[in-house]
Amino acid sequence: MKKINSIFAILLLLTASGCAEFLEEENKSNVTAEEFYETAEGYEALINANYSALRNIYGDDPWMFVCGTDLYQEGRDRPPQGLSKYxxxxxxxxxxxxxxxxxxKAIQLANSAIHYADITEQTGVTTQYLGEARFLRANAYFLLVQSYGGVGMITEYVDEPILQFDRSNAEEVxxxxxxxxxxxxxxxxxxxxDGHVNQRAVENLLAKVHLTRGYEAFGTADDFAKAASYADNVINGQGLNLTSEELWTPGNDMNEEVIFSVQWSAGSISADPTGMGNKQQSYFGPYMGGSEVAGDAPYKTYTTLPNRFALDLYEEGDERWYSTFMTEVFTRYYDYFDVDDHSSLMVEDFYEPRWFTAQDSIDYVNAHPGVExxxxxTTDPNGGAISLDRAxxxxxxxxxxxxxxxxASSTRDFIVSRLAETYLVAAEAYLQAGDPSTGxxxxxxxxxxxxxxDASLGEFDLDYILDERARELLGEYHRWxxxxxxxxxxxxxSxxxxxxxxxxxxxxxxxxKILRPIPQNAIDLNQNKDFPQNPAYE
Known part of the structure; x- marks a missing residue:
């Protein structure tokens, strides 16, 4: 078994300890946390803690997912400069x-659930829960290997700090x-x-993993074909039946196209409503105003803005332009969602699309006197007045x-995977497998x-797929x-x-600097001094 360093072992133990304290508070007897995990109630709570760990990965700052790419640039405030500019x-x-x-942290919780699966009281869902924990552990390792390359692998329950560890190579991971x-x-x-990992979610992740490994030097000859097959299994003849607007309507987070998501509720953030929720709505836009608009508009950080290239990708008639962007801001921002009939609402800000003519502009202003x-x-960080709100x-x-x-006050779900992306995974996999027509x-x-x-076969290549992924998945945490x-x-x-x-x-x-560096704390605290840093940072 590969070992993980002491600082992260301690972090893992703290996570497990924190979870144990929570479970003990819920458990009204004097049994230990370990004994509690051996009950059906305790094991279910441990599985729930595994899902809660996803909120830390996907619900916090998006820097490692989106910064330093072709679609987003800093605005008035700055994301971490190393990740943003290299x-x-x-x-x-x-x-x-x-x-x-x-x-x-997520891996340690998954290891705990896997460890107790054979010990706990067996029920009709114990094996199902075991499979869910294995998926969550695999997902965490997939994020790690893509970001850092080979990493230290820990596949067993840790109950004491480990002072040194080795590094598995990416192929092994x-x-x-x-x-x-x-x-x-x-x-x-x-x-x-229903919020739990199911077979469709597993096949969807397998499609993504095989697609990703297919580009690696150690990828197998059939990785792309397997990715295409798994993606088609997930699609299973299902069309994209919702409009792009319906897909993102608040309150419709569990729609038919969602394959896997991270979920929140009002109760889950009640202890700290502005600190424990999903932060995703806070990014990809300008500051909307201060306390004077509280309750009437979302908080936006003004850090990761769609750049000119991202906006240029949309063409006239693309419904995603309107489902992705707030092109008209009403006097009360949230009336866009809360009022069914927009015809009587006052437009305060309008953001012109690329295809507007001079006459289109004149006509719009005449129809909306007083509009900004x-x-x-002027609506991107390349040409916008980012010192101004709503710019x-x-x-x-x-x-x-x-x-x-x-x-982080949003209780909307974070969509990790959805059907349209699976279609795009299939498109890329078929292209790389030598079947561009099906792709x-x-x-x-x-x-x-x-x-x-429709795109034509003559323009269908990897760059076209990346452009289409940008249009479809803008703001979702895939781009890096x-x-x-x-x-x-x-x-x-560049x-x-x-x-x-x-x-x-x-x-x-x-x-x-393609891979991210192994964090310095992990290097310093590892007693195995032969553990290598990624070459670009040595």
Whole structure:
């Protein structure tokens, strides 16, 4: 068994300890936490703690998911500069330990659930819960291996600090992930998604893992074909039946296209409503005003804004332009969601699309006297007056009208995987497997729902898929992984992010800063002094 270092073992123990304290508070007897886990009630609580760990991974700051890519740039406030611009990126940079810490916490909880599965009181769902824990552990390792490359693997329950550990290579980590998911397949529920991992979610992750491994030097000859097959199993003939607006309507988070999500409730954040919820709505837009708008508009951090390239990707008639962005801001922002008939509402801000003509602009202003008209080219961090509130384009698809103003107050679900992305995974997998015609068919299902013309076989390539993923998945936490997976990170970030040049990626001894560095604390506290840092940071 590969070992993890002491600081993270301690973090894991603290996590387990914290969970135990919570469970003991819920348990009204004098039994220990370990005894509690051996009961059906205690084991279910331990599984719930595993799901709660996902909130730390996906519900907090998105820097490791979206920064330093081709779609987002800083606005008035700055994300961590190393992750955003690369030239300051090193093992001590702000934010580089985010997934390292939170994924290992999730792994320890999963290891605990797997450990107690054979010990606990057996019920009709014990095996199902075991499969769910294996999926969650595999998901955490998948995030780690994509971000850092090979990592220390811990596959058993940790009950004491480990002072030194070895580093598995990426090939070994991928093999473990796939084996775990294949094992979980026959254990989890085959039923409809209800918030618990089911077989469809497992197959969907297997599709993504095989697709990602297929680009690696150690990838197998059939990885892309397997990715396509798993993706088609998930699709299973289901079309994209919702409109793109319905897909993101608040209160419709458990719609038919969701494959796996992280869930919140009002009760889950009641202890700290502005600190414990889902932060996703707080990003991808300008500051909307202070306490004077509290309750009437969402809090936006003004940090990670869609750039000009991202906005340029949309064409006239693409329904995703309107389902993704708040193009008209009413006097009360949330009336967009709360009022069915918008015809009588006053528009205060309008964000012009790229395809508006001069006459279109004149006509709009005449129909909306007094509107603050934001011309195209001024609504992104490249050309916008980002010192002003409401100056840049607003991503609305994650907005929560029930949230408090400020911080992480949203109780909307975080959508980890959904059907349209699976179609795009299938499109990419078929292309790379040598069957572009079938891949194009999968991609055009997504375009048809958006109301735009089918792509042609002549334009269907990897860059086209990445552009389509940008249009469909803007603001969802895929982009850095998409560019890293496809080998397009340096090329596309340098071409479309004005803060980044190819030289920003230059690391030690001619190596490129593609992988993130192993956090310095992990290196310093590991008594195995032969543990290697990623080459670009040595």
């Amino acid at each position: 030239f300051e990126l090193n093992s001590s940079s702000s934010g580089v330990d985010f997934l390292y810490v939170n994924c290992y 991928y093999a473990f992930i796939i084996a775990e998911l294949e094992g979980a397949m026959g254990q989890v529920s085959s039923g409809a998604y 008209y934001h011309s195209y080219g 840049t384009m607003i991503v609305k698809k994650f907005d929560d009208p029930t949230s408090l103003f400020g911080g 194009l068919d999968r991609l055009n299902v997504v375009r048809e729902r958006a109301g735009v013309a 992984f998409d560019l890293k997976r496809t080998g397009k990170l340096v090329e596309r970030a 071409a479309h992010n004005s803060w980044i040049t190819p030289s920003n990626f230059e690391g030690a001894n001619g190596n490129l």
